[in-house]
Amino acid sequence: MSHADTQDDADAPESGPGSARIDRWLFGVRLFKSRSLAAEAVSGGKVHVNGARVRPSHSVRPGDVVIFNRGAVDFECAVAAIPERRGPAREAVKCYTETDASRQRRELHAQRMRLAAAMAPRPEERPDKHQRRELRRLRGRD
Numbered sequence: 001m002s003h004a005d006t007q008d009d010a011d012a013p014e015s016g017p018g019s020a021r022i023d024r025w026l027f028g029v030r031l032f033k034s035r036s037l038a039a040e041a042v043s044g045g046k047v048h049v050n051g052a053r054v055r056p057s058h059s060v061r062p063g064d065v066v067i068f069n070r071g072a073v074d075f076e077c078a079v080a081a082i083p084e085r086r087g088p089a090r091e092a093v094k095c096y097t098e099t100d101a102s103r104q105r106r107e108l109h110a111q112r113m114r115l116a117a118a119m120a121p122r123p124e125e126r127p128d129k130h131q132r133r134e135l136r137r138l139r140g141r142d
Contacts, residue, residue, distance in 0.1 A: 020082045022049060022066070023056040028083040030092040031068075031075075041068060066096070073109045076102035 020028070023039040026047070032038035039056040041047050047068040049060055060066065064079045077096040086092075098106075127135060 017082050017084065019059040019061045021056060022047065022054055022058045022060050025060050025079070025082065025095075026066075026068075028086045028092070029095045030086070030089055031070075031096075065099075070106075071109075073105050074102065075106070 023035055023042050026032045026038035026042070027035040032041065038047075042054060042056045042058075045053050047054065047066065049058060049064050049066055051065070051067075060079050060082070062079050062081055065076065066079060067074060067076045069075070076099045078099065079095070080097050081095045083092065083095050
């Protein structure tokens with residue numbers, strides 16, 4: 001590495017570390033509520049970095065593409081920065097950029113869910129005790 005390369009790195013606007021473990025990054029940018037949940041998702045093969053299944057110790061760098069399933073929709077984002085710590089949501093959002101395709105999938109899914117909720121039958125009044133028991137039995141929760 002030449003002196004010019006180190007000088008360019010020093011002038012970079014990022015002040016955070018250059019890489020981080022994928023489970024720590026997912027937790028730090030608030031995409032998972034706990035680090036153990038993030039590690040569990042990565043271990044279970046639910047998280048892919050640059051199209052490859054990875055382990056929780058895999059490091060991510062700015063520019064990597066992270067894909068995981070968020071509910072019923074695949075969430076795809078590019079790593080923009082590595083946070084020093086888990087901070088406020090406003091700072092966490094600056095550490096990744098969601099791809100346009102992912103954003104469109106998410107919005108389409110939300111629209112479908114709103115439509116499904118509007119089409120669902122609604123009773124005029126709340127079910128009484130016997131009706132609730134019958135509903136529980138029909139749904140297999142008894």
